Amino acid sequence: MTTILLIDDDPLITGPLVKTLEQSGYQVMVADNGRDGLAQALQTEPELVVLDILLPEMDGWDVCRELRRHSSVPILMLTALGDEVDRIVGLEMGADDYLTKPFSARELVARIRALLRRVALDQTSVANTTLTLGDVVLDLNTRSLMKNGRLLTLRYKEFE
Incomplete structure (x- = not known):
């Protein structure tokens, strides 16, 4: 089963999102601050990370930067920061996708599937060498x- 790490401090987001992702066939782990989320991502090596930016202890920008230094895990930023400059900074820091809150759960699941599909294709092309x-x-x-x-x-x- 594909494991997704959700790093977000808002239980009004994480509760329903965990349920939606589990119903879509994913195993979901949750961290409610950036420092714990980074540690969990590096220890458990999930297949995908959904990351908020506005987090306690360590913000999502720093989590993304540190994850990229140590891992190629796909990162989808899910955040209230929706300005163009925020989206560009997120993508340039290493996020693979960026979705702003409020969001459609169906769109989020579709984006997750697309990211995981691209990763699977990349791994297949490496294997075929x-x-x-x-x-x-x-x-x-x-x-x-x-x-x-x-x-x-x-x-x-x-x-x-």
């Missing part, structure tokens, strides 16, 4: 060739 034929493995990322578990040395032209 290795070709195997019998006991020979060619890794296009590392430009290496292995036969029977032994690394073979190839010149640039031979690899091409």
Whole structure:
């Protein structure tokens, strides 16, 4: 089951949102401040983080910045800060998507699905960079060739 970490301090948001996300088939963890949310994200490695900006102890900007330093987890900012400059700053700091409050729960779920779909496609394309034929493995990322578990040395032209 896909795990989503929701970092928001407003129980009027987190309560209904947890219910909606669970009904959509996700496992949901909640942190009610930025510091705990960051720690939980780094320890549990959720598949996606939904992050508010206006948080106690550590704001969402700092959480996003720190998460990006240590993780490539998709981040969807869900916040009351809706000015264009706020959206741009959020996306440039590393958020993958940005949705302002008030919001439609259906739109949020659709955005989450889209983010997770993109991550799955990225992982599939990375996985498809290795070709195997019998006991020979060619890794296009590392430009290496292995036969029977032994690394073979190839010149640039031979690899091409």
